[in-house]
Amino acid sequence: MNERILISGASLAGLTLASWLARYGFRPTVVERAPALRAWGNGVDVRDQAVTVAERMGIMDDIRAAAADVRGMKFVDADDRAVARVPIGEPGAVEIMRGDLVALLRGTADVEYVFGDSVRSLDQDDDGVTVTFENAPDRRFDLVVGADGMHSTVRRLAFGPEERFVRFRGHYFAFADADASLGEDRCVTMYNRPGRMAGIYRSGNHPQAKGYFIFRSGRLAYDHRDVAQHRRLVREAFAGDTSWHTKELLAAALADPDFYFDALGQVRMDSWSKGRVVLTGDAAWCASPASGAGAELALVGAYRLAGELAAAGGDHRAAFPRYEASHRALVDKKHQIGANVRMMVPRTTAGRRLRNAVARSPLPRVMGALERRLQAGPRPLPEYAPAR
Structure with a gap:
């Protein structure tokens, strides 16, 4: 049994995976570049x-208790007058702030964490993986999991450079804290100029609001870790x-x-595993924030990966293909983000007027209800059991 498993990344996928692996009797270690769990997020x-x-x-009861309780989205003009409103939310679904969900996930299992460090190199052989860290001494693991986001270091080391797998979708986005008095309670408020959006997200259960910015652009050259850049x-985009x-x-x-x-x-990747290294979460399949499916894919994918490893008695050669086969269809579906970005960031003034007219009509609500009725419910998740 491959018991010693390194997980790079302490966000939704990594924490979910660590919890389930520990339940199944594995010995996961989570390494995270940040000095502590990231308590912020959208x-x-x-x-x-x-x-x-x-x-x-x-x-799940704790998730419902901590729900953001945002009930609608509105588009406003320059004078802050609502020009269109759209109710949001799905039956049975719960929106929660990422930092709150991270804290709940960590509390589900007692595993080893290494903060303030990152993987520097991986050396696979028939019996395991030697991992070199930026700060800690080298260590030996049976398997390595990259759950370290769209700019995954593990993916780069095991599969190749980022540009082979990351598809740019023509926009950049930012978010940060905002003055709650600027937005309506329990609402996402958005203001558009052609090719740009500024907005504010105000949760009903949190005093701190979030400001959002999206802008259309060709590909920009920058270091994804250089916050000053x-x-x-x-x-410059909103100057x-x-x-x-x-x-x-x-x-702010x-x-x-x-x-x-x-x-x-x-x-986009043809395979999520290579030898004793496997990817999960955004490192494997990031569908972009426009999909609204990041948490769903992370929790379900990590659950399936841990379960398949348990069912295979730790045999990665059997577990990794089964994990991918079981989760690939959901990922492919969530990659189809459709008109989400065009709705949030119309390219022209005419496009903004059209978006507002469509949003004011019953069409979005009717189409959403029809899709829920026609779409077959998700297949039940298996309850995995460790191989004896």
Whole structure:
């Protein structure tokens, strides 16, 4: 049995995987570049099969208690007048702030964590993987899991450079803390200029609001870890835009130490494993924030990976292909983000008017209800049992 498993990344997929592996008798170690768990983040949806995973982990009631309780989305003009409103939320689904979900996931299992460090190199052989870290001494593991996001270090080391797998979707986004008084309670408020969006997300259960920014652009050259560069790019993209509350939101965002910026991208891979190394979460299949499916894919994928390893008695040669075969269809479906980005960030003034007209009509609600009725419910998740 391959008991010693290194997981790179302590976000939703990594924490879920560590919890289930520990339950099945494996010995997971989680290494995280940050000095502690990331307590901040945007709202994420726990829906469909992810609800089942959370229930089996015993945290679904806590997730419901911590729900963000955002009930609608509205588009406004420069004078802050609502020009269209869209109700949001799905039956049975719960939106929760990412940091709250991270804290709940960590509390489900007592495993080894190594913070403030990262994988530097991987050396596989027939019996295991020798891992060199940036700071800690070298260690030997039976398997290595990359759960370290769209810019995965493990993926780069085991599979090749990022540009082979990350597909840029023509936009960049940022979010950070915002003044809650600028937005409506329990609402996502968005203001558009052609090719740009500034918005505010105000949870009903949290005093701190979040400011959001999205802009269309060709591919930009920057270091994804250089926050000073990120602030400059967003400042330049919204320079001189004093309409609505954009100036105030931008000033607050640029001052937030947890300011976050990245490209809107998707990860596309033919295989998620190579020898004793396997990927999960955004490292394997990032569907982009526009999909709204990041948490769902992370929880379900990590659950399946741990379960298949348990069912195979730790034999990665059997478990990894079964994990991918069971999860690939859901990933492919969530990669189809459709008109989500065009709805949030119309390219032209005419496109913005069309979006507002469609949003004011009954069409989005009717289509959403029809899709839920026609779509077969998700297949039940198996309850895995360790091989004897």
